[in-house]
Amino acid sequence: MAIKILSVDDEADMEMLITQRFRRQIRDKNFEFIFASNGSEALEKLEENKDVRLVLSDINMPEMDGLTFLSKLNDQNNPYLKAVMVSAFNDMDNIRTAMNRGAFDFVTKPINFDDLEITINKTIRHVEMLVNSQKEHDQLVAIQNDINIAQEIQQAMLPKTFPPFPHRTDFDLHAFLKAAKLVGGDLFDYFLMDENRLFFLIGDVSDKGIPASLFMAITKAIFKSHFSNKNCEAIADEVYQINSFLSADNQSMMFVTAFVAILDLTTGVVEYVDAGHEPPLIIRRNNEVEVLKKKGGLALCIDGEFPYVSSTFVLEPGDTLFTYTDGVPDANNHTGERFGIERVKKILIEETVSAAPRHINETVLKEIQAFIGDNAQFDDITALTLHYAG
Incomplete structure (x- = not known):
């Protein structure tokens, strides 16, 4: 022109x-x-x-x-x-x-x-x-507006009412997601499948930012759809179907690590499927912290035909389960030192078994942020903590 x-x-x-x-x-x-x-x-x-x-x-x-x-x-x-x-x-x-x-x-x-x-x-x-x-300025403003909207949508997808089941005295839980960017790829969810079964999930998409947040939203929605269905199959079969669906058209080559579990609230038995996720920690009622020796499987979206299997462990009344993404131990300070799982275990021991899940999570996040200091957070930080009272 x-x-x-x-x-x-x-x-x-x-x-x-x-x-x-x-x-x-x-x-x-x-x-x-x-x-x-x-x-x-x-x-x-x-x-x-x-x-x-x-x-x-x-x-x-x-x-x-x-x-x-x-x-x-x-x-x-x-x-x-x-x-x-x-x-x-x-x-x-x-x-x-x-x-x-x-x-x-x-x-x-x-x-x-x-x-x-x-x-x-x-x-x-x-x-x-x-x-x-x-x-360029207008484009950046438009992108920023889109990211803000994406952040609002993502946060709206995550449960955020705590305590989530105030009428229940047999368990309590709390979860948070602190994204490295405005939007992130970590995810968590939980809901009662019926009066006696609690479903909970924590996961981590391999990427960060908007692409990861979109994949996170899809993953969370599919898990919700499958496990909120009263006619859902065994946990391993459901995870197999979800993995097949997510793997079918995965041109982005992203993958998702996940810890998928169902707690029987009458017995304390947790049946889970591990898809290459971080091993949960259990704060036993004697105030010892135990690393779950999980039977691991492959992350979702790597092999659409992977044969997932389920395993079990037991939460005794008074035990607390701490699940997290790798952004917790991998957080590092300006010298490059990792926060590490031993610091997490130390916090959990000091908090004692009487601490509420919300207090545990807030303390862990506070300690991580103090450790990071002025260093930029490079990965999403997410935790889901579950206390079983029996």
Whole structure:
């Protein structure tokens, strides 16, 4: 698209000289010139042509001189419209006044058209830089708005009412997700399948940011759909079906580690399927912390035909289960030191078995953030803590 240039000059031959000099640029539709003989006419032309980007204006003109016109031009507050003033070589006082009033540049009469072309091209490059900068800014604002919306959607998908089942005294749980970016790839969920069975899940998508958050949302929704169905099959069979579905069209090559479990609230037996996730910790009622010797399986979305199997362990009344993503032990400080699982175990021991799941999680997160300090959080940090009272 041609750059529109308004030439304002009362000399009758100026239009002919400019048209002749820039005939190639006009022919190639690089430049489009509009002409006016004074400031008043120029303002009318600008009103008719809102997309003018450059004004070449003489200073000494009848009706409305160039300096008055320049002041009127400034009143429009258009950052993408630049003025180059034209005056006699010895008229430096007016040229200086024009520059002080916001003119971008100036050329002197008699006009050296080589110099004028350089000045025009320089001014146009500046205007294009401003336009492109604004476009990039607008794009960033739009992206930021989209990310904010994505964050709101993701957070809305996660359970956030605690305690989640205030009428139940046989168990309590709490979970949180602290994303490394505005949105993350970690996930958790929990719900009562019936009066005696609690489903809970924690997972970690292999990527971060918006792609991971989309995959996280899909994964969480599919688990919810399968396990909230009263006719759902055995836990290993359901995980097998979910893995097959997620693997079917996984062009992004993401994968998800997950710990999927069902707690029998009458017996304390936890049946679980491990899909390559971090081993949970159990705070036993004697205040010892035990690392679950889980029977691990492959992360979801790597092999759509992987034969998942379930295993069990028992929570005794008074025991607390701490599940987490790798962002907990892998958090590091400015020296590169990892937070590590031993620090987590130490916190759990110090909190004692009487601590509520919410307090445990808040303490763990607080200690991690203190450990990280000013270092940037590079991975999502998520934990789900379950206390079984029996």
